[in-house]
Amino acid sequence: EINGIILHFRDITERRKHEDALLLSEARLRQIIDLIPGYIYARDAEGRYLLANSMTARAFRRRVSEIEGHTHAELDASPQFGPDSMAADREVIQSSKIKLLPAETLHLDSKRQLILRTYKIPYVSPGSEIAAALSVSIDITELKQAEAALRTSEANLRAMLENTHTGYMLLDAAGKILACNQLIRNWYRREIGQAQGLELSVGQNFPNLMPAERRAEINTRLSRVLAGECLELETNFKRPDGSQSCYALNYQGIRGAGSEPLGVCLAVTDITVRRQIEQKLRDNEAHLLASQQVAHVGSWELDLGIYVDINTNPLRWSDECFRVFGFEPGAVEVSNELFFSLVPPEQRPAIEAAISQALATDGVYSIEHQILRPDGSLRSLHERGEIFRDPQSGERLKMIGTVQDITELRQSERERNQLLLDLLRRNQALEEYSFIVSHNLRAPVANLLGLVDLLQADLPVSDQGECLMGITQSVGQLEAITLDLNSILQVKPGVHDKRAPLRLSELVAELRQDLSEALQAEHAALITDFAAADELNSNHSAVYSVLFNLLSNSLRFRSPDREPRIEISSRREADKLWLRVCDNGLGIDLKQSGKQLFGLYKRFHPHVGGRGVGLFMVKAQIERLGGQIKVNSSPGQGTEFEIELPTGSA
Structure with missing residues (x-):
């Protein structure tokens, strides 16, 4: 029989509080890992999944609850989460150190794949105290694709430079070699380096590689070219066998969109054979000399025996000379009057002065000019000419000269310079990507890892809100950096190459509609004038993006003392169209910030929001279109941008 009941009471309040806090901490951790744009999961040393976020579940094609508590062998999962990854898990568990795995490719299906960068972090499961490894895999597919595209573009440029008969070298403003082809390496080894045991390569200082007696001369040439000169020189080298080699050197300055000196391009052409032939020809009769010199080049003779006036002296052309000037041989009567009628009026005085100088000094007549052929081309x-005298009397007999059509040569030089400028820009693009990856991505990722460690360290509930806020800020920074990378990718080669006729008035009407709310909110006046030039052949999205960024900046950086007023106008100069965008906003101190104005992540009004990407994108898009941008601004006086764009042809 029952004589009594014994009741036993135990106070479990603290235990319940601890359990509730643990559950709350775990719930918040799950919220956090589902917000992070990556594959996150934790496994113990046996390969059992203790934690997984929603992105990992989608990769498994299962729910989170169907993953946690199971091993990889029990799941039909991607190889990325398989034996190799589990070996890294065990290494992290044993060492209690963070491990970064090499980039891997995750195949989502037969058509889609991602490139992941994975961090393995020591982890202890809340409540169970089981040691595990927490994996955080971040998608770096677009970054890798961009790097591959830039490498391909650079390789294509390199192939173009290597398949030429001229040696090329690109120097920066300090004389450091940025790029060079094999032909110029061979030239240096053969003529200079072999005797000194030196080789020419990228990264070296070019003047320092030259013989000591030539360094001052080389530095002087570079300074002159950076100051705006173009130098065409010839130089000789004495070879070990006693023979002489002769080279033509062409120094061209490379300048940015703002005409600032970026570097120097040196072209070296071996003209030894050419000079040897010319020397042999000079030993022959004057007429034979002219005939040999003009192989595939027109020749002419100006009779000086009865010289009174350059326009009345007899002039003779070879058959090839007729063709150079656009006539069939013998089709017209040759005279200096005919010749000058083909020369553009503004170039005639320079030709007359060069001829007069040669006649006055018995010097060489040499000049480059243009002609307008009868067909309109x-x-x-x-042209190059020399005066010949009678060997007995010394009287002047004639001037014999050659004329060469160098249209294609000059065009190829312009294309070469454009290639070199593209190479500089793409090197700068690589530096921008490197800056974003090495400086901007590393900080938020490190913050995330540190904050996750804090959450795992039984952080008091009262401090977890601040920790979560820090995680949210880091995620926001990652998202902003990703948007910046995507924006920069929009101006990679090919994106703005497609061009079509467009009207500026229609394009600005679209902008006015898209910015209507902002314009009305700020009581802003937008005044346009495209009467002088409304049409051009360009890329619609690129021009729209440029003007959108400039108008948005005008509204964002408005003056608090007056209502915004924005003016957009255009004018045409030859084959260029100039756009003027002017506002009455805060303005910029160009003396202090002018050199950094178009830099990435450069901001000049800290009290106004923004990331410092807009003007960088504006300049990059304009240069991709083949144009340039100029700015005039003063603090408190507003800002004026002038944009030069090629009009193109429809």
Whole structure:
């Protein structure tokens, strides 16, 4: 029989509080890992999944609850989460150290794949105290694709430079070699380096590689070219066998969109054989000399025996000379009057002065000019002539010269310079990507890892809100950096190459509609004038993006003392169209910030929001279109941008 009941009471309040806090901490941890754009999961040393976020579940094609508590062998999962990854898990568990795995490819299906960068972090499961490894895999597919595209583009440029008969070297403003082809390496080894045991390569200082007696001369040439000169020189080298080699050197300055000196391009051409032939020809009769010199080049003779006036002296052309000037041989009567009628009026005085100088000094007549052929085509010519005298009396007999059509040569030089400028820009693009990856991505990722460690360290509930806020800020930074990378990718080669006719008035009407709310909110006046030039052949999205960024900046950086007023106008100069965008906003101190104005992540009004990407994108898009941008601004006086764009042809 029952004589009594014994009741036993135990106070479990603290235990319940601890359990509730643990559950709350775990719930918040799950919220956090589902917010992070990556694959996150934790496994113990046996390969059992203790934690997984929603992105990992989608990769498994299962729910989170169907993953946690199971091993990899029990799941039909991607190889990325398989034996190799589990070996890294065990290494992290044993060492209690963070491990970064090499980039891996995750195959989502037969058509889609991602490139992941994975961090393995020591982890202890809340409540169970089981040691595990927490894996955080971040998608770096677009970054890798961008790097591959830039490497391909650089390789294509390199192939173009290597397949030429001229040696090329690109120097920065300090004389450091940025790029060079094999031909110029061979030239240096053969003529200079072999005797000194030196090789020419990228990264070296070019003047320091030259013989000591030539360094001052080389530095002087570089300074002159950076100051705006173009130098065409010839230089000789004495070879070990006693023979002489001769090279033509062409120094061209490379300048940015703002005409600032970026570097120097040196072209070296071996003209030894050419000079040897010319020397042999000079030993022959004057007429034979002219005939040999003009192989595939027109020749002419100006009779000086009865010289009174350059326009009345007899002039003779070879058959090839007729063709150079656009006539069939013998089709017209040759005279200096005919010749000058083909030369553009503004170039005639320079030709007359060069001829007069040669006649006055018995010097060489050498000039480059243009002609307008009867068929309307504009051609570039180079003429060279020498005066010949009677060996007995010393009287002047004639001037014999050659004329060469160098139109295609000058065009190829312009294309070469454009290639070199593209190479500089793409090197700068690589530096921008490197800056974003090495400086901007590393900080938020490190913050995330540190904050996750804090949450795992039984952080008091009262401090977890601040920790979560820090995680949210880091995620926001990652998202902003990703948007910046996507924006920069929009101006990679090919994106703005497609061009079509467009009207500026229609394009600005679209902008006015898209910015209507902002314009009305700020009581802003937008005044346009495209009467002088409304049409051009360009890329619609690129021009729209440029003007959108400039108008948005005008509204964002408005003056608090007056209502915004924005003016957009255009004018045409030859084959260029100029756009003027002017506002009455805060303005910029160009003396202090002018050199950094178009830099990435550069901001000049800290009290106004923004990331400092807009003007960087504006300049990059304009240069991709083949144009340039100029700015005029003063603090408190507003800002004026002038944009030069090629009009193109429809």
